[in-house]
Amino acid sequence: DGGITQSPKYLFRKEGQNVTLSCEQNLNHDAMYWYRQDPGQGLRLIYYSQIVNDFQKGDIAEGYSVSREKKESFPLTVTSAQKNPTAFYLCASSRHVIYGYTFGSGTRLTVV
Amino acid sequence: GESVGLHLPTLSVQEGDNSIINCAYSNSASDYFIWYKQESGKGPQFIIDIRSNMDKRQGQRVTVLLNKTVKHLSLQIAATQPGDSAVYFCAENMEGNMLTFGGGTRLMVKP
Numbered sequence: 700d701g702g703i704t705q706s707p708k709y710l711f712r713k714e715g716q717n718v719t720l721s722c723e724q725n726l727n728h729d730a731m732y733w734y735r736q737d738p739g740q741g742l743r744l745i746y747y748s749q750i751v752n753d754f755q756k757g758d759i760a761e762g763y764s765v766s767r768e769k770k771e772s773f774p775l776t777v778t779s780a781q782k783n784p785t786a787f788y789l790c791a792s793s794r795h796v797i798y799g800y801t802f803g804s805g806t807r808l809t810v811v
Numbered sequence: 812g813e814s815v816g817l818h819l820p821t822l823s824v825q826e827g828d829n830s831i832i833n834c835a836y837s838n839s840a841s842d843y844f845i846w847y848k849q850e851s852g853k854g855p856q857f858i859i860d861i862r863s864n865m866d867k868r869q870g871q872r873v874t875v876l877l878n879k880t881v882k883h884l885s886l887q888i889a890a891t892q893p894g895d896s897a898v899y900f901c902a903e904n905m906e907g908n909m910l911t912f913g914g915g916t917r918l919m920v921k922p
Binding site for chain 2: 705747787800801806807
C-alpha cells in the first residue's frame with residue numbers, strides 16, 4: 700500500500716541538541732510539506748518542497764532546516780536555534796493540490 | 812513557553828444529532844477547498860472537497876456547502892457518531908500548489 704511514513708512517533712531532545720525527523724513517501728508525489736502543530740492550535744507551515752533539490756521556507760522556518768535529495772524523502776532537522784521546539788510535527792505530500800494532501804501520522808517532539 | 816494563540820473553538824453535539832462546522836476563508840480567488848478530520852495524536856485525513864464552481868457536494872453522511880458571496884464554507888455531518896469526535900480543518904487553495912489551513916474546530920460528541 701502507498702503511503703507516507705513519519706518516524707519516530709515520539710522523540711525527546713535535550714537542550715542544545717539537533718534532531719532530525721524522518722518523512723518518507725512511496726506515493727510518487729512531487730511536493731512535500733512540513734507543518735508544526737501546537738496544542739489546541741492549527742497547522743503552521745515550516746518548509747515545503749515542490750520538486751527534488753528545491754525547497755522553500757514557510758511561515759515559521761527559523762530554527763529548522765530541510766533537504767530534498769530524493770523524491771521520496773524530506774527530512775526535517777530541528778536545530779538548537781529553535782527555542783521552543785516542543786510540538787507535534789506533521790509531514791504531508793501531494794501529487795498536485797487539486798488532489799489534496801496526504802498526511803503522515805506525525806512525530807511528537809519533546810524537549811527534556 | 813507555549814505559543815500564544817487562539818485555542819480551538821469547540822462544538823458539542825448529542826449523538827445522533829446533525830453537526831455543522833463553519834469556516835470563513837480568506838481569498839475570494841481560492842478555487843478549491845477541502846475538509847480534513849484529525850483525531851487525537853494522528854495526522855489529518857481527507858473528508859471531502861469542493862471546487863469553486865459548485866455550491867454543494869455530498870459524501871457519505873457529510874455535505875460541504877460553499878458560499879462564495881460571503882467566503883464561507885461549512886461541513887455538515889448527519890447523525891453524528893462518537894467516532895466523529897475530532898478536530899476538523901478547512902483548507903483552501905489560494906495560489907500555486909499550496910493549501911492554506913484554517914484554525915480548526917473541535918467536535919465533541921456526547922453519548
